[in-house]
Amino acid sequence: MRVFDQKKGLISFLSVCRAENQTIGLVPTMGALHQGHLSLVKTALGQNDVVVVSIFVNPTQFDKKDDLEKYPRNMDADISLLNEVSENIVVFTPTESEIYDGKIVSESYEFGGLDKVMEGKFREGHFDGVGTIVELLLRTVSPDRAYFGEKDFQQLQIIKKMAQMKNLPYEIIPCSIERESHGLAMSSRNERLSEKVRNEASFIYKTLLTAKSKFGIESTIYISEWVKSQFEKNEQLELEYFEIMEEETLTPISKRQQNKKYRAFIAVYAEGVRLIDNLRLN
Numbered sequence: 001m002r003v004f005d006q007k008k009g010l011i012s013f014l015s016v017c018r019a020e021n022q023t024i025g026l027v028p029t030m031g032a033l034h035q036g037h038l039s040l041v042k043t044a045l046g047q048n049d050v051v052v053v054s055i056f057v058n059p060t061q062f063d064k065k066d067d068l069e070k071y072p073r074n075m076d077a078d079i080s081l082l083n084e085v086s087e088n089i090v091v092f093t094p095t096e097s098e099i100y101d102g103k104i105v106s107e108s109y110e111f112g113g114l115d116k117v118m119e120g121k122f123r124e125g126h127f128d129g130v131g132t133i134v135e136l137l138l139r140t141v142s143p144d145r146a147y148f149g150e151k152d153f154q155q156l157q158i159i160k161k162m163a164q165m166k167n168l169p170y171e172i173i174p175c176s177i178e179r180e181s182h183g184l185a186m187s188s189r190n191e192r193l194s195e196k197v198r199n200e201a202s203f204i205y206k207t208l209l210t211a212k213s214k215f216g217i218e219s220t221i222y223i224s225e226w227v228k229s230q231f232e233k234n235e236q237l238e239l240e241y242f243e244i245m246e247e248e249t250l251t252p253i254s255k256r257q258q259n260k261k262y263r264a265f266i267a268v269y270a271e272g273v274r275l276i277d278n279l280r281l282n
Contacts, residue, residue, distance in 0.1 A: 001083050003091040007099070007140050010052070010092050014141065022049035026143035026170075028134060031055040032072040032188030033081050036178035040147045043175055045086055052141050053082055054092040056099060060106040061129030067274075072191050092141070099136055106132045109165070114158050114250050118243055118265050119276070130155055131162045138163070138170050145171045149178070151185045153263065153278045157250060177277075179205065185277045192273045200236045201270050207231075208279040211242075211264050215281040220244050220253050231268070240267040240274070244281065 004010040014024060025048035027040045033055075044051040055078055062068035075093065082089050096104050106128040109115070115127040138146060148156045160172050178186045180198075183205035190198060207230055214223050224242055231239035244253050247261040256262070265278045 001079070001087050001089055001091065003079065003093060005093045005095065005098065007094065010090070011140065013090065014050070014052070017050050023145075024048055024141065024143045025051040026137065026141045026146040027051060027053045028137050028146070028148070029053060029055055029078075030057045030071065030188065031078050032074060032191065033078045034178075034186050034188065034190075036149060036151070036186035038081065038085055039178050040149060040175050041082065041085055041089065043173070044145065044147045045088065047145060047173075048143075050088055050090060051086070052090045052092055052143065054094075054137055054141075055079075056092075056094055056133070058129060058133040059096060059104060060132055061126050063123045063126055070192065072188055092137075099133070099140075107135070109162060111158050111161050114154070114161055117154075117245070117250055117252075118241060118267070119154050122240060122267065127155070127158050131158060134159050135162060135166060135168070138168055143170055145173050147173045147175055149175050151177045151187065151277065153247075153265070154250060157248075183209075185275070187275065189273050189275060193271055197236050197271050200234075201268070201275060203230075203234060203237060204266060204268050204275060204277050205279075208264055208266060208277060211244075212279055212281050215244075215262070215264075216256070227266075236270060238269040240269060242266045247280070 025044035027044050029037050041051060041053060057071050059068055079091055109128055109131045120127055148159060156174055163172055180186060182199060182202035184201045207227055211223050211227055227242045231237055243265045245263055245265060246253060247263045253262055262281045263278050264281055267276045
């Protein structure tokens, strides 16, 4: 395994790989790795000769300083986990000034409204920060393919949009959500939950499954009100939003159409920790 903390060394190494006709995959992460991240890495390893895993907690995508400071960090544990998966992994661990060339600010993007709903509505500037760091990583690594989890589905759609707008010739590969045994979507933030509340948070996924069973039978308004009522009864979890959106455009469903895919999105607070999840409904 090779670990680089500077772009120059990484780019030089990858140029040798390309000269040998090796394909390159990229898995961007913010560290605090778990099995969800490792599933992305394993998928990338199955499709590429070399996989770059970036570990960088990106400050420009946090709308709350407190959330940035509390984000879990354990570089040694992350590298150890990756080393157990494969020796063909290249780890990129830049500092803020290195990846941003000393100017730590977000670019302003026009995402065509994809950034104005759900996460964008509640986290000002978040997706400009996401777009900026992902573009920087893509341009630095120049991978054949880059891998992103569907847990952050809105983020995935925005990254696809950014790559299209910037004419970036890299294939964006979506990967399915990995879940804990009781259904909670795997997330680095889960480590901040007590065991009791972590188990209770499985209620989020169970609610999504029931909403899916009601989709096509009940109206969208009925399902949304039902979800709200369920969380009002739960003392451990606070609902921030529940939305049913058309999958490709992330626009609210008006009248269900057979040729379109719909997905339910949810954000919930548990012990002050913000958890998100989503589920395809049809």
